[in-house]
Amino acid sequence: MAVLNIRTLPDPLLRQKARRVNKIDDSLQRLIDDMIDTMRDADGAGLAANQVGVLRRVIVIEIPEEEQVLVLINPDITRREGEREVEEGCLSIPGYRGELKRSLKVRARGTDRDGRPVRIRAEGLLAQALEHEMDHINGILYIDHLESAERLWKLEPQEAGTQTEAS
Numbered sequence: 001m002a003v004l005n006i007r008t009l010p011d012p013l014l015r016q017k018a019r020r021v022n023k024i025d026d027s028l029q030r031l032i033d034d035m036i037d038t039m040r041d042a043d044g045a046g047l048a049a050n051q052v053g054v055l056r057r058v059i060v061i062e063i064p065e066e067e068q069v070l071v072l073i074n075p076d077i078t079r080r081e082g083e084r085e086v087e088e089g090c091l092s093i094p095g096y097r098g099e100l101k102r103s104l105k106v107r108a109r110g111t112d113r114d115g116r117p118v119r120i121r122a123e124g125l126l127a128q129a130l131e132h133e134m135d136h137i138n139g140i141l142y143i144d145h146l147e148s149a150e151r152l153w154k155l156e157p158q159e160a161g162t163q164t165e166a167s
């Protein structure tokens with residue numbers, strides 16, 4: 001297991017669409033373990049594979065409300081409901097936060113790390129994290145959803161160390 005380097009803007013990999021995973025093998029398991037280590041090391045709530053330089057549709061999410069780390073391979077959001085204003089940060093855009101609209105509830109599906117189908121109904125922070133990470137594997141960043149430039153702000157140096165809920 002290892003902590004990987006997190007790509008930050010303007011790394012072009014963050015703007016590319018990740019490819020579907022067709023085979024769950026040892027190297028994919030290693031990638032997932034490394035992604036979990038990297039997310040925890042950075043105090044993040046989630047991480048997508050292209051953030052660590054791998055263009056594959058793999059995401060990991062770990063938020064206090066859920067007991068276990070969520071690993072999703074080839075995830076899709078099948079339904080979005082409602083809208084709410086959230087504050088968001090991203091490990092690939094360090095030192096900034098923004099305010100944007102996310103869905104109130106989402107339904108998602110994919111497979112777990114053993115290839116078993118998973119269906120999720122999520123709200124709150126989990127729904128937000130699912131949308132954030134799904135965006136990543138489609139080459140989209142939260143700053144793309146900002147309604148205006150004033151919705152993005154730079155963190156003060158003392159705040160920058162506590163990137164809560166960044167993913």
Ligand SMILES: [Zn+2]
Pocket residue numbers: 089090091092132136166167
């Ligand atoms: Zn992010």
